[in-house]
Amino acid sequence: MLQNNPELKSKIDQLWNKFWSGGISNPLTAIEQITYLLFMKRLDELDQKKQADAEFTGELYTSKFAGQWIPPEYRGKDDEQNYAIERKTLRWSEFKRMQAEEMLQHVQGKVFPFLKDMNGAESNFSHHMKNAVFIIPKPSLMVEAVKTIDEIFEIMEKDSQEKGQAFQDIQGDVYEMLLAEIATAGKNGQFRTPRHIIKLMAELVQPQLGHKTADPACGTGGFLLGAYQYIVTQLALRAGAKDLKPDEDGFVRTSVAAALTEDAQNILQNTLRGYDIDSTMVRLGLMNLMMHGIDEPQIDYKDTLSKSYNEEATYDIVMANPPFTGSIDKGDINENLQLSTTKTELLFVENIYRLLKKGGTACVIVPQGVLFGSGKAFKQLRKTLVERCDLKAVITMPSGVFKPYAGVSTAILLFTKVWGPKDKVSQPATDHVWFYEMQSDGYSLDDKRTKLEGYGDLQDIVEKFRARNPEADTDRKQKCFVVPHSEIEDEGYDLSFSRYKEDVFEEVEYEAPGVILDKLLKAEVGDVDADTLAKVENGIVKELLELREMIG
Secondary structure, X not given: OHHHXXXXXXXXXXHHHHHHHOOOOOHHHHHHHHHHHHHHHHHHHHHHHHHXXXXXXXXXXXXXXXXXXXXXXXXXXXXXXXXOEEHHHHOHHHHOOOOHHHHXXXXXXXXXXXXXXXXXXXXXXXXXXXXXXXXXXXXXXXXXXXXXXXXXXXXXXXXXXXXXOOHHHHHHHHHHHHHHOOOOOOEOOEOOOOHHHHHHHHHHHOOOOOOOEXXXXXXXXXXXXXXXXXXXXXXXXXXXXXXXXXXXXXXXXXXXXXXOOHHHHHHHHHHEEEEEOOHHHHHHHHHHHHHOOOOOOEEXXXXXXXXXXXXXXXXXXXXXXXXXXOEOOHHHEOOOOOOOOOEHHHHHHHHHHHHEEEEEEEEEEEEOHHHHOOOHHHHHHHHHHHHOEEEEEEEEEOHHHHOXXXXXXXXXXXXXXXXXXXXXXXXXXXXXXXXXXXXXXXXXXXXXXXXXXXXXXXXHHHHHHHOOOOOOOOOOOOXXXXXXXXXXXXXXXXXXXXXXXXXXXXXXXXXXXXXXXXXXXXXXXXXXXXXXXXXXXXHHHHHHHHHHHHHO
């Protein structure tokens, strides 16, 4: 991660500070503008690489920068050729050599409109980019930003060659550090989910090629990217890849889609679906996935809790970290949701249950209050998870996992849908629930989130979850154990780890009170005889002597 490359981190900080001093002080605006530039740079590099690969293999490849581009507003006019632009002039490697004023005008008036139109007028990307604006205000800022991004890419390339990490993964680190600047406190309860937690959840769910996968509150698309990387990695391993090594968190991952056939790539693009209610987040998510090799991501602007959203029993996999602290207007809640509450953390989990096909699996982050809340809606939701789903695991996480955004304590719920909302439950879907108390995620739990030695509990969770055994995992004094359905029902469907954990008491032998008092007296006045002690008028010593005399 970036913490391990101070040079790269320093350049990111420089870029951020230049935007701040250049007049773009809103973090969300700055990240959006920086993302557009990163996207332009990456688009040029990817295109050149594909051209080189095609020349080497003899395959046919048409560059995105070949021929002419006519802006949409002039298409179909008799004189449209008068407005034609040579696509090659829209490359990063071309316009970066221009003078400051010319460069800014060229990018604003030609490159950015081309970017918005790149996938065609009918594409999802173009639809969401329609209202996007390029608002870098000064030619000097434009020049400095282009120069710094070139330097960042040089460091990324060097890091990729020296450490063997996939270039896309390093770029993901760069992108995520920028995303981390959006807010130090979450906006409407939205927090960027750490990548290693996403990897852990993907490892628990194990999405496969062809699985329809969704995130109903996707933000910048981290979970969709996590599912994509897991699937691509598994395909690469099956194809015989030998050079993939565990990353700093112990997970084997790659974003490199070289092993994908065209059919596999199309399947992946058509089976990953995300939604968000923030149009800026939708654009950032689209570009995030596109920079990782997904040419036409399916991320849309939609409130998945509202009446306007009607998908149900559609997905094989749902991975999500929905907003915790938000609430929704009661009149706008989808009438298919049965919980009588406006708390989004409860409504999202119920909605995720509804979105799953029967046999589909969800892995969701919730605040720990969901596990034990005493309100009617809390209990009803937990009963649904235990009775209508096979609730496989409840993994509690330490409160520092989401710092510096917030210190909220969270948990991961892993469940498979067995009974639909309208089905009569003939028998509970859950036989037993596996509980695990994560104590470390491999990073310090303060605001700095420094990488610690080792993997924390991450790999232990994966190993023990896969090997879980209801007959053997019964020791409630351990950090993980299994609890049967009957006990959870008896406890009113409480899912908190502490409810079932047995405290471990260590027997400690203490010295006799007289011995302790003698040591305290010696510490105060040293080795003196009883006559001297009797004459001491020091307050604390006098009181210790009186206490010593009382106990004999």
